[in-house]
Amino acid sequence: MREDVVSSGLRVEGLSVEYAAKRGLGRTRGDTHKALADVGFILPTGQTLGVVGESGSGKTTLGHAVLRMTPVSRGRILWDGVDLATLSDRDLRPYRRQMQLVFQDPYEAMNPRMSIGRIIAEPLLLAYGLDRHARREQALRLLKQVGLDESLLGRRPRALSGGQRQRVTLARALATAPRLLVLDEPTSGLDVSLQARVLNLLRDLQTDKGLSYLFISHDLAAVAYIAQRLLVLFQGRVMEQGPTDALLRHPAHPYTAALLAAQPSAVPGRAPKDPAPAMNPVADPVPGACVYYQWCGKALPRCRMEAPDLTSLGADHLVACHYPGHETTSIH
């Protein structure tokens, strides 16, 4: 990637997050589990980076790490050139307003006893200490911005539909006029008609306000709609990264291809003949091998001996595979 591209926006380099390993399964105390290993990407202002991968691949961890909501073991998080990873909590505060998280499960993130108006206005109170009248005014403006009726202001979260709740979380996240939103599965609990509404809204907000999105999802179709670039994670490592269109038309990594094959297509037909690859955890990783080796339908002997580096396929397209895009007959 070119050095000069990003002076404004987000640039992440060599980001690693380690958690204490769960015990059992032959692990001992003090072991760590690498939830993210050496992740890097660029997110230019006003654009969307889609983060995809199966459950447990590290998507939420990545979103939280960027917002410094989870401790970072190594790496740099450059926001307009400032490394957020090194800032103290105090120095971080002005940046926190500029970056907001929209949760995976809006209902769990809401206090069921608070009115919608209070839920939306709370960040305004915390960040700017606005008085009641000003907060109400702002809450109304935010509600309108996400296409909700002002009659919802006095209601409780329970009285809202899933799509309405998702838009309330969005309104709340917009309260501090952020520049970056980390959207963690913002549409996965919604039915198709509500999903379409939320995705359209996100696009409009991006165009109007020049927002940048880190859009986390395992639904490739939703990601394809909203993201210019894609980052594919597997077990905390980047498998492939590049322009959305190129990745989805010609996936270079077998894991990207597997995700794509599992995606319910809009083209009717009976269930595919090749079953989706089994992603259940297998015993222990093979030391020195490619992380995807045990799951890969295209693995050759080299994959067992040598872990592939992330290498360029040109035009900002990176892949961690010895045989990108090749048809090989697996040794498995």
Added chain:
Amino acid sequence: MTTDGLTLAVSGLTLGLTRDRRARPLVEDLSFGVARGEMLAFVGESGSGKSLTAAAIFGLLPAGVQRIAGSIRVNGSELTTLSERRLRAWRGRDMGLIFQNPLTALSPSVGVQAQIAETYRVHKGGTRDAARARARALLAEVGLKALATGGDSYPHQLSGGMRQRVMIALAAACDPALIVADEPTTALDVLIQAQILDLLARLQRERGLAVVFITHDLRLAARYADRILVLYAGRAVEEGDAAQFFTAPRHPYSRALRDAIPTIPATGGRLTEIPGQPPEPRALPAGCRFAPRCPNVGDDCRRTEPAMTFDGTRFACLHPCAKMS
């Protein structure tokens, strides 16, 4: 529709609130059938009545909701007149139910092998050893070889996808004729989702199961089901062959559901939203229930509730979409 030879035949099913008998029904005059070895998908927005219909088939309606009219036959036997005790014998033995969240159906304190073995013994009898062997074979069949051998595992030790496989093994334990799966993969990622649905489709084919698959994703319905039934505000609005349905839906609501789905690669344009929201059961509009949101609406739609007609698919609409769209 003839009900001969159908594994599941539902006709005129109407469900409503127990307390307010004059309120409009939550599910109205619903009729459909599923044959042996066939998968029928129910598709519709949240609140359209998919889960209530599933619950009614199993005699498990929530408190406050009752069956007002209609017949439910499994392998030719009427279930609505059975006593609770007889019905309980049918459930688990002849028909299995799979929920979105397997933890609501699995006991947390009993190992999964033991749970499947127990279900089998209750319905089919036999020795404990035979039941345990059967449980192990089932776990292997649903792709959980690690759980089939060695010691037993508790549900909380398993991933979401593994739990849902256990649910399928449990539902299939007694060789049922019918399985109803209510949003079985909504909580899972796409890879696991594909595995679970591939598994269900395989059992359907290999064992000749009749399957009702409930989802709000028309793509999944088109990929796995033989036929699709679209529900809107408690009524069937269209039913037809899955492939044909997807390429040429006749009801404007079916078409709207299809067009709201993003495609890969993206087309670049905006997604088509369905304006407004489905009506509350308390405030159903006069005439066609979809009229306030419908792009094809005419004056007649606000007066007349359209009846089911057949033209390629079965649909209930006064101004249907063109045959090829």
